[in-house]
Amino acid sequence: MTSRELLAVALLLAPALTAAAVALVSPGLVERVAFAGALVTGGLAFALAAVALGDPNGSVVGTWIVVDPAAGLLVGVIGLVGLASVLVSPAFLSSARSSLVPANRSERLYFVLLYCFWAILLAVPLAGNLGAAWLLVEATTAASALLVGFSGKGRALEAGWKYLILTSLGLGVALLGVVLLAAGVPGGGLGALSWHALTTYSAAESGALVAYLLLLAGLAAKIGFAPVHNWLPDAHAEAPPPVSALLSAALLPAVLVVVWRCEQALAPVIGARTAQSVLIAFGLVSLLVAVPFLWQAMAWKRLLAYSSLEHMGVLALGIGFATPLAIAGAVIHVVGHAIAKALGFYAATPLLAHDSRAGGHEVTGIGRTRPALGASMGLSLGALSGLPPSPLFVSEVLIVAGGFEAGRSWAAAAAAVLLSLGFLGLAHALLETTVGKAHRREAGRLPGLRGLRILAAVSLVLLLVLAAAGFWLPDTALVDALRRGIS
Amino acid sequence: MGLVVVTVRRRSVAVGFLTAQALVLVGVALHQATSGADVVAAVVLAARAIALAALFYALVARTRESRPVRASVAPLGRAGAAVTLALVLTWLVPTIGLASRNAERGVIALVAFGMVAVAVRRATLFQIMGVVLVENGLALAALELPGVSSLAIEIGVALDLTLVVLVAAVFHERIFAEFGSGDSAALRTLRD
Numbered sequence: 001m002t003s004r005e006l007l008a009v010a011l012l013l014a015p016a017l018t019a020a021a022v023a024l025v026s027p028g029l030v031e032r033v034a035f036a037g038a039l040v041t042g043g044l045a046f047a048l049a050a051v052a053l054g055d056p057n058g059s060v061v062g063t064w065i066v067v068d069p070a071a072g073l074l075v076g077v078i079g080l081v082g083l084a085s086v087l088v089s090p091a092f093l094s095s096a097r098s099s100l101v102p103a104n105r106s107e108r109l110y111f112v113l114l115y116c117f118w119a120i121l122l123a124v125p126l127a128g129n130l131g132a133a134w135l136l137v138e139a140t141t142a143a144s145a146l147l148v149g150f151s152g153k154g155r156a157l158e159a160g161w162k163y164l165i166l167t168s169l170g171l172g173v174a175l176l177g178v179v180l181l182a183a184g185v186p187g188g189g190l191g192a193l194s195w196h197a198l199t200t201y202s203a204a205e206s207g208a209l210v211a212y213l214l215l216l217a218g219l220a221a222k223i224g225f226a227p228v229h230n231w232l233p234d235a236h237a238e239a240p241p242p243v244s245a246l247l248s249a250a251l252l253p254a255v256l257v258v259v260w261r262c263e264q265a266l267a268p269v270i271g272a273r274t275a276q277s278v279l280i281a282f283g284l285v286s287l288l289v290a291v292p293f294l295w296q297a298m299a300w301k302r303l304l305a306y307s308s309l310e311h312m313g314v315l316a317l318g319i320g321f322a323t324p325l326a327i328a329g330a331v332i333h334v335v336g337h338a339i340a341k342a343l344g345f346y347a348a349t350p351l352l353a354h355d356s357r358a359g360g361h362e363v364t365g366i367g368r369t370r371p372a373l374g375a376s377m378g379l380s381l382g383a384l385s386g387l388p389p390s391p392l393f394v395s396e397v398l399i400v401a402g403g404f405e406a407g408r409s410w411a412a413a414a415a416a417v418l419l420s421l422g423f424l425g426l427a428h429a430l431l432e433t434t435v436g437k438a439h440r441r442e443a444g445r446l447p448g449l450r451g452l453r454i455l456a457a458v459s460l461v462l463l464l465v466l467a468a469a470g471f472w473l474p475d476t477a478l479v480d481a482l483r484r485g486i487s
Numbered sequence: 488m489g490l491v492v493v494t495v496r497r498r499s500v501a502v503g504f505l506t507a508q509a510l511v512l513v514g515v516a517l518h519q520a521t522s523g524a525d526v527v528a529a530v531v532l533a534a535r536a537i538a539l540a541a542l543f544y545a546l547v548a549r550t551r552e553s554r555p556v557r558a559s560v561a562p563l564g565r566a567g568a569a570v571t572l573a574l575v576l577t578w579l580v581p582t583i584g585l586a587s588r589n590a591e592r593g594v595i596a597l598v599a600f601g602m603v604a605v606a607v608r609r610a611t612l613f614q615i616m617g618v619v620l621v622e623n624g625l626a627l628a629a630l631e632l633p634g635v636s637s638l639a640i641e642i643g644v645a646l647d648l649t650l651v652v653l654v655a656a657v658f659h660e661r662i663f664a665e666f667g668s669g670d671s672a673a674l675r676t677l678r679d
Contacts, residue, residue, distance in 0.1 A: 047490065100657075100661065131640040131643070132640075132643075135640070135643040135647055138647040138651065139647055139650065141651060141654075142647075142651050142653075142654045145654050145656055146657065149658060149661070152661060152665075153665075154666065154673075155677060156677060157661055157662050157665055157674070158673075158674035158675075159659055159660060159677060160675055161655075161658050161662065161671070162610065162674070163621045163678075164606060164651070164654060164655055164658060165614055165615075165618065165655070168651050168655075169602065169605055169617075169618060169621065172596070172601070172618065172621035172622060172625060173621075174627050175622075175644070176594070176598060176624075176628065178583060179628045179629055179632065180583045181582035181623060182632060183583065183585060183632050193640070195596050203584050204582070204584075206581050206583070207581065207582070207583055207584055208538065210580060210581060210583065211583075233677075233679065234677040238677070239679070248633070293679060296679070298679065302679070319670075323567045325549055340500055398504075406555070413598050458587060460555070
């Protein structure tokens with residue numbers, strides 16, 4: 001086993017062991033153990049990401065574990081969002097009024113589920129074969145559905161139920177695609193599903209195309225691509241805010257990496273242009289569906305959820321265009337979206353304490369009544385809208401330019417128009433949220449506001465650094481390695 | 488047997504047919520077994536079938552409906568929709584490389600029946616059974632693969648499905664407790 005594989009195994013063990021420890025320790029120690037586990041897991045994730053991204057040509061590709069730049073990128077993002085989600089969770093738990101279990105057990109159950117979810121999420125981009133990747137993606141559903149319905153309220157149960165049934169059904173369709181691919185690769189068994197072996201698919205080309213479409217259609221339900229996104233706004237809106245952050249900023253791109261690996265593995269069989277065109281179509285449809293909702297006045301978390309639909313569409317376009325500019329844009333977009341979106345969801349905990357109607361209605365004038373909270377929400381929404389100098393502005397420009405570079409002028413032009421419309425919708429929401437008409441609200445101490453201030457400051461620095469990275473990233477070995485995939 | 492899950496009114500009858508279907512798959516797996524790993528895979532399928540049957544019957548007993556949850560479409564309409572979707576999918580999907588064309592048709596039909604069960608049945612327990620129906624179809628596909636299948640993946644799929652059904656069972660009970668019925672029609676408040 002190489003040092004990279006050992007680091008990957010240690011990374012997967014850390015959250016799993018923390019989940020076990022949280023389940024066993026006395027109630028007074030649950031939070032401390034959770035914090036300690038988060039620091040260890042986060043540290044290991046950053047170490048693995050640094051190793052994988054620092055030497056992009058030194059990938060390790062095994063039957064079970066892959067440590068390549070794509071895995072490094074996602075592990076870094078999932079580690080960052082997971083760490084922040086654990087740290088902000090006590091503020092959420094202190095303000096939670098109900099849960100699936102009695103109050104004296106809710107903190108323990110919450111952290112056990114959160115760590116199980118985090119552990120499985122970290123494993124998804126490291127999966128060395130399609131079969132294991134599918135199993136892990138399906139396993140994220142079980143852990144995260146309970147977290148979505150954690151409050152036990154009717155709306156949360158509805159959201160959790162929709163999420164569980166729709167994504168399970170979608171993953172069933174994806175599994176059919178996996179079975180078809182396994183049937184067409186010589187040798188059979190687990191080896192037939194390794195990322196390398198999929199390139200040797202030798203049955204009819206139409207079979208590979210059908211399998212690819214089934215895989216994409218099934219996984220699209222999990223990523224939240226339109227038109228199979230129905231669960232996404234409900235689950236993101238009803239889940240506890242730290243969980244919403246993990247769902248949007250970590251789960252969706254992690255599953256997208258599985259799709260990317262499938263696209264790269266099957267491109268030699270079905271043709272790179274065909275494989276990429278399907279992704280571009282999903283991207284454009286997702287943008288088309290998301291934009292009208294970004295123009296509507298809606299509850300804060302629901303607005304962020306529809307923004308996830310838009311941003312997954314942008315990422316699909318980046319991967320689909322596949323030029324150096326577009327891939328560099330996708331890299332910046334994954335990280336920038338994760339930071340901005342997580343901050344937005346974390347702001348929901350103090351927001352709901354400040355204005356109890358915010359769970360079901362749009363909020364306005366937060367910057368007037370609570371400047372620090374308004375500034376955090378403004379930073380999140382400004383970055384997500386693509387307002388310069390947001391890194392998402394840089395990434396979207398790179399992706400659209402990449403589309404023209406790839407000779408897909410119509411798709412790039414359509415994306416540019418849709419992104420502009422999306423920007424206008426979110427910019428309007430940004431103005432209303434921060435400096436719109438203020439209402440009478442709770443004036444007392446808000447849970448999680450102090451931590452949110454720190455996170456907002458850190459996020460601001462990270463977002464600016466990321467925006468600057470856009471200028472040199474396209475010509476780097478990292479982007480080259482990402483374009484090659486597991487070759 | 489798959490069509491029964493789509494059409495029958497009583498939940499316990501549907502569970503019986505779903506379990507019988509899973510046990511038929513176990514029989515097929517044992518019949519085709521050529522190695523120890525194949526026998527282990529069949530045993531895993533059998534364990535899954537029995538565990539799910541026990542769970543479903545426990546759920547039926549613990550969440551007695553005061554009156555049956557009526558689907559929005561009549562039984563004949565549901566059967567028609569299921570058969571139509573199965574025929575359309577069979578026509579659309581080209582040969583997929585399983586051992587026989589009949590096996591391919593069986594797989595596609597089960598996937599179609601499962602989807603229709605989830606889409607048109609309002610009872611939450613029937614929706615879970617629809618997901619299991621789809622997975623039974625995929626288990627059949629794995630059994631009918633001409634090459635060597637992976638024991639690790641088959642065990643993983645069985646465990647994953649059991650886990651998902653367990654979580655769905657928790658939701659079913661909580662929905663029953665919250666709304667007084669396992670009727671998914673009550674779950675329609677979140678809309679834009």
